[in-house]
Amino acid sequence: MRKRLFFTLTIILFSFQGIGLCGESAYGRQLFYQGNAEYAQEDFRSAIEKYEQAIRLGYESGPLYYNLGNAYFKNDSLGKSILNYLRAERLMPRDADLASNLKFARSLIKGGAIPQEQAWFARMFAKFWTSFALGATASIGVIAYIILCALVVIMILYRRARRPLIYACVPVALVLALFTGAFYVNFQETAAQEHAVVLENDIESRFEPFDEATVFFTLNEGEDLVIMDSKQGWIKIKRSDGKQGWIEQEAVEAL
């Protein structure tokens, strides 16, 4: 009877999330469709406005960022376009259309591809672990966790069930381990580090955070960076090839 109580608690907690949104998100959806209509008319500026409004109101979803990315792309804002594609990627990492568009947009970055600091297998590894969105990873992990505990409880109470249930425990434990790992890696990549995208071409990255400092290297619109530090309007960034430098804050936008 304790278990029954426990399960009811769980259901209640989860339903909190669901109930809250149903009514409100209708407005967000409306803006999304309006944006789509503008896009179809090739009025990309208006489409951008509508999508941005939805985001300002606090909504987000993979398709929303994706459409916004497309609209910026059509409007010749490569930096903003890639920025929103990357936001979309966090929410729908396995979407093929998004992957294709992002690849294409990146190929248009001035100056060509930047050599990656991480070896290809390290990148493949990270990509594998982030192939589920953070939320999805957490959900699957939690479900596995609950199932595993339930199985253990049953195994304690019913001696005879122990042998067969061990075989059920193994895959569940595996899933739990995998998704916990994935959550951790994904979290490190996304939430623990702040990512940003360059918004203009020929941004100079300097050794020190002031105008007269020596320029180390140059960044172009669309390149993605990690923000390491900030100081009076300057931010310290790290590029994918490992190079670090200080640039002006306005030149980038965070994910």
Next chain:
Amino acid sequence: MFGAFGAATAYADDINFEVMVDRSSVSLGSAIQLSLTFHGVQDISAVDLPKIDGFDARYLGPSTRMSIVNGKTTRSITHLYTLIPLKEGKLYIPSLSIDYRGKTYASEPIKIEVGSQASRQSQSPATTHQGVLEGLDDKVFLIMQTGKKKAYINEIIPVTIKIYINKLAIRDIQYPQFDHQGFVVDKFAEPKQYQEVLGGVSYYVIEFKTNIFGIQAGELKLGPAQVNCNLVAQKNASRRRASSNDFFRDNIFDDFFGRYTSHPIQLKSIDIPINILPLPEAGKPESFNGTVGNYRFYLEAEPRDVKVGDPITLKMNIRGDGNLKTVNSPTLNLGDSFKIYEPEVKQDKSSKSFEQVIIPTKDTITSIPKISFSFFDTVSGTYKTISKGPISIKVKPLAKGEELKILELPGVAPGSGIREETLGRDIIYIKDNPGNLKRTGKNFYSNGFFIVFLFIPPLMVIATSVFQSRRERLMTDLRYARGLRAPKAAKKNLLEVKQLLSAEDTDKFFDTVFKTLQEYLGDKFHLSSAGITSDVIEQLKSLDVEAGILEDMEGCFNVCDRARYAPSSITQEQMYDTYILLTELIDKLERRKI
């Protein structure tokens, strides 16, 4: 070591007269064999040799030969003489003339070197390889020759290396090696074998030919050439001859079965200085890239009528004499109107062809520009340039709506260094469905409740496990189970006692009191409840139960006994006291064992 080149022969009509010696250097005490061969006749009688200064001549006999080759008959007769040198030094066999049927035939003189006897010791087969080679310098030697002693960089120079062998068994001949610092050397062709007469002596020659070309200017040295081979000698330790030279005179090819040994030897030639001239800077055309020789250049292009993005194959053929290795594909200066792929190269003996694919990228192109091929002609010592084209072509624009697709042609890689162009690509269209529109920042996993909630399942597990172990204990451990049950049962019983008290049912009251005592003490101390009497007090004394408790217990039992035997003597007050006593007793006992 050897005298005049070539054989000492005289020709007249179909008859010719040849004079040969078996070797041209000899030591005192050995003899040389002189043969006078007449080709084309067989009826010439022995010739009387004139007196040859320094030699003693002896006639050995004639030998005739006839051969039919391709239907043609050749006849010859050879007269053999032995010549024994009488003194050391350079001796000459003078010109010999023979009259036959009215015609006179004369031979050239032949030089013979006679060495002292001391220098040619008889050697046992067990001497070193060097020792074996000494004394054989005139019987086997190596000659290296080049076609030119002076050449330009990259100009082909033919090199010939010949091994001369006279009446020796040489086996396992390896390909020659020679120092070629500053040259590039081709592989040797298959060696040729033939007979050659050198200084009157007939040799068996093995000839290796190859081509080299110089890659740096200056006075270079080629060689010396070296050939490793094995000399096969008869194992003749017992049969000592007058000198080592006679070792090899007779038939070597007779005894093959275990009667011969193999000595590895190394033959060496002289080195050859070669002067490599640098290509002149004056007059060097821009399109020159190292080709030397004399060539003709042909150019073809097809198809000539294409659409933008369709491939055109350029066929360039270069043929002629010279160093084909240095022939490179002519550079195409087509500007950025064409996309160029790497050429496919084919080479055969005297020509090299390049097939190169180009793709026009604009429809404004009307021709393929002029293509030049330059080379340095070593014969004239000048640079020459052959230009072909421009070739007019027709490039049609793409039809409206057609996308320009530059396909990767199979087997041909695109020019490197050019960034991949993504012509005609575009982004994929927007999505119709907004998906799961959530609130930004409101992740369920960062929610405080969620974290707390995460602790519930393990707590559940712990609780269940405790619960389960307790249950199991209850099932197995009887004493424990009874111990737990005791107070509960007692409480129930006491309640009953209280009820009976109010009912003033003396019999039943004391029965129940007794029963309570029995059950409680039995459960508490894991004794048989039914068999409990006041005797239990003794048992409990040994269990260290306090005296006070035991007294109370005794009191209870006594009252119960009295009530049984003299019920009328019990008052209501006594019953009440008993009830209190019992309750306290149980209380004390409960508190005790904790």
